[in-house]
Every structure is written in structure tokens, then in C-alpha cells.
């Protein structure tokens with residue numbers, strides 16, 4: 001019996017039925033057959049390349065984002081991103097429409113709604129304007145609306161026992177013209193994990209997760225477990241950055257890839273802004289794994305004159321404003337005292353005029369440029385970005401180094417490489433054309449009706465996934 | 466995603482209809498009797514279990530791998546992919562999703578080889594585990610496609626813990642019910658019923674085994690469809706009945722021989 005094995009010990013048995021293989025091959029659609037995206041790369045992160053795409057069959061003229069996951073096959077972070085996004089549905093969390101598996105080159109592609117903006121680009125735009133002493137016209141409540149929607153999305157994730165773990169401006173997208181104009185979409189769930197049943201101390205898995213600038217002090221002091229409070233700290237950092245256009249805990253970083261959670265310079269920067277934590281403010285600080293190192297390395301007296309209110313005051317945010325008082329509650333050093341996303345959403349800041357709006361641009365013209373296409377010259381870009389990562393410190397201590405990794409395309413040194421390339425959507429980068437397009441898009445959308453478009457999309461997902 | 470079973474892909478796509486399941490299995494059931502079919506699944510569930518234990522995976526991860534395996538064959542004939550290849554592939558994928566940490570390719574293959582040799586020689590004789598990493602990786606893509614990218618699986622363990630907590634601590638009841646949940650992986654209940662119902666079904670059986678009549682009122686108070694619970698109980702009891710008169714070591718070679726197998730590409 002079992003003759004299938006015993007007859008041919010040396011030959012591998014047939015693993016897959018030929019008819020089954022052919023049938024699935026025929027049913028499987030290829031991403032390049034369905035979408036136009038050649039030359040339309042708009043993002044390059046640590047874990048993938050993102051392209052702006054249109055359907056080839058013209059069944060709709062919407063923009064899509066196609067993320068090609070770095071490397072081949074199903075890495076753990078690809079698995080996590082797919083597993084979680086497949087389940088999550090919230091207006092402030094990016095919607096995964098479909099997954100393409102390309103069997104020949106073993107690439108994994110994720111199809112998303114296209115978000116024209118993200119907070120990294122938005123903040124960068126404001127910084128540049130500030131440097132040139134120009135002002136940017138935005139609705140008064142924009143920062144508030146952004147924060148509210150970020151909190152709403154994170155509250156949804158947290159109440160579904162999902163931690164994001166990599167919140168930073170580059171991962172907070174904002175929708176451009178269209179039915180979801182001005183809507184925040186939390187993206188990049190590659191690091192996210194379920195936290196209801198920790199299988200292993202999380203620190204064992206990815207020693208370095210949250211980008212240092214947005215990293216909570218307890219992580220820098222060696223906390224072994226990620227918590228909701230860690231995401232909240234990052235949101236506090238983003239809020240401050242939105243208010244001031246400066247990364248609040250900006251810090252130079254030589255060794256981004258270190259596996260040691262303790263990071264002296266980053267802690268120093270936090271204390272320089274916040275002051276050194278008092279025993280009574282953070283009782284459990286003594287229990288942190290790196291507490292001894294902290295005591296050895298730092299002197300309280302060096303930070304005597306530092307406080308968040310002084311820092312924010314220097315940036316024209318008054319300590320008696322509602323914005324400041326909410327910021328202070330998000331950026332509490334003691335993770336146990338830091339407020340939850342739910343409490344934050346109840347903060348008086350959000351009931352004070354101007355009220356937050358669904359469209360963060362509140363119907364005003366969007367002052368930010370559309371995403372530019374990056375050159376597709378991978379080889380060159382990769383080696384270049386590596387070289388840049390190595391040199392970045394010496395060259396320009398003020399560069400947003402962390403972002404070099406996350407957004408390697410968009411840095412000073414790389415400016416020459418940026419260019420506008422005609423994609424399948426003509427005239428993308430032209431404001432005037434943009435307006436026209438906006439019109440067309442709107443007509444389209446009203447034709448389809450937002451509600452209908454949504455449920456149609458859902459059906460699409462279910463059917464084609 | 467603990468609080469959200471009702472919105473999950475598990476609930477919306479993977480609680481199958483009994484009739485559909487029977488219909489989709491028709492091809493295999495023309496060749497195997499229902500009992501033979503179940504015995505074959507039993508066998509591969511054991512392989513998944515032992516592989517998982519050897520790899521030091523938690524029971525939750527092993528259960529998820531087993532459900533992937535069952536979901537794949539709920540839609541496909543046993544001949545589509547050799548279940549001996551699909552079993553470790555399910556373990557591999559589940560371990561990534563449940564974030565145990567990636568199992569290295571070589572460790573997975575080595576474990577398959579030792580497990581097949583040391584624990585399942587009664588089925589495979591001197592035959593070695595025939596697959597390599599590239600087979601598993603190729604198979605993984607097919608698995609993910611057939612799962613429709615639904616990777617988060619809800620298991621009865623968490624509701625079980627909650628229910629037992631609710632009754633008041635009862636180690637013995639928990640231990641029994643937990644094992645019954647493990648056994649339920651060898652039936653179709655994980656394809657047909659939500660995990661909380663399976664947990665209740667397992668508690669039911671455990672109560673009867675332990676003679677704990679006092680739990681009846683608690684169970685009665687739960688607002689659940691008792692017909693469903695009865696169906697679950699019946700499936701699991703049937704499994705126990707089957708086990709009484711079944712000697713896997715004697716029968717499995719014959720069953721594997723009879724099992725529908727993949728056909729190679731036609732020779733040109």
C-alpha cells in the first residue's frame with residue numbers, strides 16, 4: 001500500500017494537480033493586465049514601492065495606489081499587513097481593496113484607494129513656506145480635524161486589539177479631491193500587531209520598531225511590551241509637529257539599525273523639551289530595564305529650565321490654550337497616565353470653535369501639490385539612498401534623517417532626481433488641470449453616489465479577493 | 466481583533482453551509498466514504514499538531530493552521546495539492562500570521578523530515594518527507610489565494626476561558642473542555658459554527674463527562690441556539706465513537722493509498 005511513495009523513493013511525488021494548477025492560473029488576473037502604473041512610482045518606503053495606478057479597462061477613472069512589497073514572497077510583515085487590513089474597516093484606516101500574488105516573480109501587490117497627500121509632505125510644505133517667510137492658506141481647524149481623525153482611526157484599531165506601532169507623519173495619509181476629500185487614512189500596517197494575546201515579549205521580535213522621534217520614553221528605556229500608550233505618544237508627537245511644523249523630538253541618529261532600545265541622544269532630546277521626569281510624575285520609571293543607565297547617564301539639573309509649556313510657547317502655542325492642554329495629556333511621560341484615544345476625543349479642544357470637519361480642508365482649496373512621480377531607476381536610487389544613509393549626519397545634521405529611510409526619494413540631495421513624468425493621467429502636477437480633473441471626478445462620483453460607490457467597492461473586495 | 470468576530474472575514478465568509486460543504490466534497494466522496502474522508506483529515510490534523518508541537522508553537526497557532534487546512538479542502542479536492550505538502554505550509558503561514566516569529570525554512574523542512582520519520586513511519590514506512598522549501602513557498606501562494614487572504618481565524622479557546630471564568634474557576638472543567646476543543650479540530654465544526662458556540666459545545670460535553678449537573682442552568686441561561694450546540698456536540702461525540710473502533714496505525718496506509726492524488730502534466 002501507499003505505493004505512491006514506496007515506488008519512487010528518490011523522486012518527489014507530484015505536489016500539485018496539473019489541471020488544478022492550470023485552472024487557477026487561468027482564473028488569476030495579473031496586476032499589470034488590470035492596471036496601468038508604469039513610471040508612476042509615488043512612494044518608496046522601507047517595505048515597498050507605491051505606484052499610482054488606473055484601471056486599464058476604464059471601468060472607472062479613479063486613482064489607485066499599488067504597493068509592491070519589498071522582497072519576494074510572504075514576509076512576516078506582509079502577512080501581518082494583509083491579515084489585518086483584510087479585517088479592518090474604518091473610514092480613517094486605509095482600505096485594502098485587493099491582493100495580487102504574482103507567481104512568476106513571487107511579488108506581492110496590495111491595491112488601495114489612492115491618497116493624494118500625507119502628513120510628511122504636508123508638514124514639509126509648511127516648513128518650506130515658513131523658511132521662505134510665506135504663509136499657507138489653510139482652514140483654521142485643519143490641525144484639529146487631522147488630529148481628531150487620527151484619534152478616531154487609532155481608537156478603532158485599539159478597540160479591535162490592534163496596535164499600530166509605527167505612527168509617524170509619513171504613515172498618515174490624507175485623501176485629495178474626490179468623494180473622500182480631506183479624509184485621514186492611517187496606513188502602513190506592516191508593523192501592526194494584535195496585542196490581546198502576546199505570544200512572546202514583543203521586544204524580541206522587532207527590536208527597533210517605532211521611528212525614534214516618535215518613540216515613547218518607556219520604549220527608549222527598554223520597555224518589553226508595546227502598548228496603546230506607545231501609539232498615543234506618537235500621536236502627541238505628530239500633533240506637536242502639526243502645530244509647529246517642527247518634529248518636536250528631532251534628534252540626530254547615527255545608528256538607525258541598532259537593536260538596543262536605549263538611545264541616549266533621543267532621551268536627551270525628550271528631556272530638553274519636557275524636562276527631566278520627577279519621581280512623582282512617573283513612579284514606575286524605577287522599574288524600567290534601563291533605569292540604571294538613565295541614572296548613570298543623565299543629571300536632572302541639566303534640564304532644570306526645560307518644560308513642554310516653554311517649548312510650545314517658543315513656537316507660539318500658548319500654555320493656556322486648549323490645544324496645549326490636550327498635547328500635554330498625550331505627551332505624559334508616564335505611560336500609565338497618558339490618556340487613551342477615547343479620552344482624547346472627549347477633550348474640550350474638540351468642542352471649542354472651530355469644530356473639526358470631515359474634510360480637513362473644510363471645502364477650501366487644497367494648497368499642497370500632488371504627489372510627484374519618482375524615477376524608476378531603482379538600482380541607482382537604492383545605492384544612492386544607502387550612501388545617503390551613511391553620510392547623512394556629517395552632511396546635514398538638520399535633515400530629517402529618519403525620513404530618509406522612510407521617504408528616501410524626497411530629500412535635498414535627491415532633488416535633482418525628482419522629475420515630473422507623464423503617467424497615464426495627463427497633467428497631474430498642474431494645479432489648473434487638477435481643478436478640472438477635480439470637476440470631472442466630482443461629476444463621476446456624484447453619478448455613482450458615494451454610498452453606492454462604497455458598497456460597490458466592498459462587493460468588489462468580497463468578490464475578487 | 467478579539468472584539469470583532471461579527472465583522473470578521475471568519476464570520477462573513479468562512480462559516481459555511483453544511484449542504485455546500487457536502488456538495489463541494491462530492492468529487493472526493495465519490496472515491497472515499499465520509500468516514501474514510503474524516504479519517505484522512507484526522508491523520509493530517511495529527512501531522513499539523515505534532516509539527517506545531519515540535520516547533521514549540523502555541524495551541525492557538527496550531528489550531529489556526531488546522532483551520533487553514535480544512536478551509537483549503539472545503540473548496541478543493543484532496544487531489545489538488547498533496548496534503549502532506551499543505552500541512553506544513555499551513556503551519557508555516559499560521560506561524561507568521563500569529564506572529565510567533567518566522568520559522569526558518571531549513572528548520573521547517575528538518576522538522577518535517579524528523580516528524581515523518583520518527584512519528585509517522587506507520588504511514589509512510591521508510592519514505593522520507595519528499596518536499597523542499599521551494600515547494601512550500603509555491604504552495605503558500607496557492608493557499609493564500611484559496612483562503613481569499615482571510616488569515617485571522619477566531620478560535621474557541623478565548624471564549625472558553627471567558628465562559629469558565631464566568632461560572633467561577635473550575636480547573637478540571639477548563640482542562641476537559643480545552644481538550645475537547647482540540648479534538649473538535651478533527652471534525653468539521655470549525656467550518657460550520659462560530660467559535661463561541663464550539664466553546665459552549667465543548668463545555669457541554671465536559672460537564673456530562675464530569676457529571677457536573679449544576680452547570681445546566683448556566684448553560685440554559687445563555688442566549689444561544691441550542692440546536693446548533695447539539696449539532697456540535699453530536700459531531701464531537703461521533704468522532705469519539707469513531708475513534709473507539711479505529712486503529713489508525715493499521716488502516717492509514719490503505720486510506721492514503723485510496724486517497725485521490727494530484728495528476729502530473731500530460732506527457733508530450
Ligand SMILES: Nc1ncnc2c1ncn2[C@@H]1O[C@H](COP(=O)(O)OP(=O)(O)O)[C@@H](O)[C@H]1O
Pocket residue numbers: 042043044045046047048049050064065067094112113114115116118170171173187188189190406
Ligand atoms: N494609498 C496610498 N496612496 C498614495 N500614496 C501612498 C499610499 N500608501 C502609501 N503611499 C505612499 O508611499 C509611501 C510608503 O508607503 P507605506 O505603506 O508607508 O510603506 P512602507 O511600509 O514602505 O513605509 C507612503 O509614505 C506614502 O507616501
Ligand SMILES: [Mg+2]
Pocket residue numbers: 045046170171188406
Ligand atoms: Mg511607511
